[in-house]
Structures are given as C-alpha cells and as structure tokens.
C-alpha cells in the first residue's frame with residue numbers, strides 16, 4: 001500500500017465511476033488512475049486506453065477546437081491526416097464533430113490515422129468501433145508508419161499531430177506517474193523535443209503533402225515558440241506563416257502552420 005499517496009477528488013470520482021476501491025489504486029504504486037479504470041473522457045466521449053498509449057491531456061481538447069474553427073471556414077472537401085494517433089482522441093472527437101455538425105454538411109475525401117505503434121493503432125481502432133458502431137459516410141483508414149515514410153503521394157488540407165515533444169534532458173524530471181507508466185515512445189521528443197516534429201514538417205515539405213489552402217495543427221512543448229524556431233529551425237519560417245497559441249493554463253502549447 002502506498003501510504004504517502006493522497007488521492008485527488010478526480011481520482012476518487014474515477015474509482016467510484018468504475019466501481020473500484022481506493023485500495024485498488026493505493027496498492028499500485030504511482031499508477032495513474034486512468035490505466036486502472038482503462039477509460040478517459042475527452043471532448044465528452046469515453047475512450048478506452050491502456051499502457052500502450054499516452055493518457056490524453058485536457059489541453060489537447062483545445063487543438064480539436066482549433067481544427068473545428070478551421071474546417072468551419074474551409075470551402076473544399078476535407079482531406080485529413082493525423083500523425084501519432086495514440087488512443088485516437090484527436091481524430092475521433094474531430095470525426096464526432098464532423099458527423100454531428102448542424103452548421104455545415106462536411107464532405108470528407110480522406111480520413112487517415114497513422115502511428116508508428118501497431119499497439120496504439122489497435123486502441124484507436126477499438127475506440128472507432130466502440131464510439132461509431134454504425135456505418136460511417138466515409139472510410140476511416142489506419143496506417144502503421146514512421147512519420148510519413150509509408151504514405152503514398154497525396155495531398156491533405158488538415159494535418160494534425162501531437163507527437164512526443166518532451167526534450168530528452170527533461171524526461172527524468174517528469175512525475176513518476178508519467179515516466180514510469182506512460183510509453184516513452186509517446187513522450188520523448190529528442191534533444192530539443194522538436195526533433196520528430198521538425199522531421200514531420202520536412203517530410204510534408206519534401207513530399208508536398210499539404211494543399212495550398214491547408215494547415216498543420218501541432219501540439220508542442222512550451223519552449224517551442226516562434227523565437228525558438230527562428231534560432232533552431234529558421235528554414236520552417238521561410239516556408240510557413242506560423243501562429244502560436246497558448247493553452248488554458250496560459251502556457252505556449254500550439255502551432256498552426258500555413259503555407260506561404
């Protein structure tokens with residue numbers, strides 16, 4: 001029994017909701033409650049998760065809101081890609097919005113969900129079938145791929161990614177409940193935390209994957225500001241108009257890239 005662990009109101013409520021006892025969690029070290037219940041709420045939908053995927057964070061819901069605003073003003077059919085899908089929270093809550101929207105009849109040409117981890121994609125697939133048991137008006141495709149390495153040549157007008165962005169040197173400072181339980185593959189973003197994201201952007205440029213009116217929506221570390229890009233990745237600023245956005249905790253968190 002972990003006697004020093006004090007359960008939060010949220011943890012207690014989660015245990016109650018899934019008919020679990022406090023002792024079930026207190027005997028599991030620093031295990032996050034979500035890995036015990038196996039569920040997380042995101043955008044009012046209940047997602048199944050396990051230890052092969054990151055526990056979705058509340059800030060990430062705001063990335064979905066930014067994507068919604070963008071497609072509300074988009075004239076063309078949606079051609080959508082997410083890289084690093086994990087449990088599927090971003091794409092599947094966005095899908096839920098597209099299907100339920102009363103404002104606009106969204107036409108979707110492509111809806112592709114990619115991750116390097118086949119285990120993560122299995123979780124995302126399971127969530128698709130649980131949340132959308134009825135036949136969908138378009139195909140939702142899944143692809144195991146290291147970034148865009150296994151993608152055929154095609155164009156998207158919305159590319160979303162919440163790739164690992166913690167700088168490697170900060171990994172050891174993470175809370176035990178994070179570093180000992182969540183997958184390293186979902187957290188470690190390399191030396192400056194931007195290694196994978198920069199590689200994704202390079203691949204998008206080199207393979208011409210973004211359509212002229214398209215946008216890239218990224219969740220990033222608080223250190224990944226435009227000033228950081230100016231110093232370390234000036235080539236990105238030569239290709240894109242970039243907007244930086246704070247999250248609800250007033251921390252720099254999102255970048256939206258638009259072709260120049």
Ligand SMILES: C[S@@+](CC[C@H](N)C(=O)[O-])C[C@H]1O[C@@H](n2cnc3c(N)ncnc32)[C@H](O)[C@@H]1O
Nearest residue numbers: 054056084085086115116117146147162164186
């Ligand atoms: C921070 S998690 C985000 C998961 C989910 N999108 C979310 O917002 O909760 C990052 C995801 O990127 C995936 N990933 C890591 N390296 C990758 C790579 N080289 N190519 C594609 N996906 C990668 C991980 O498997 C993980 O599922």
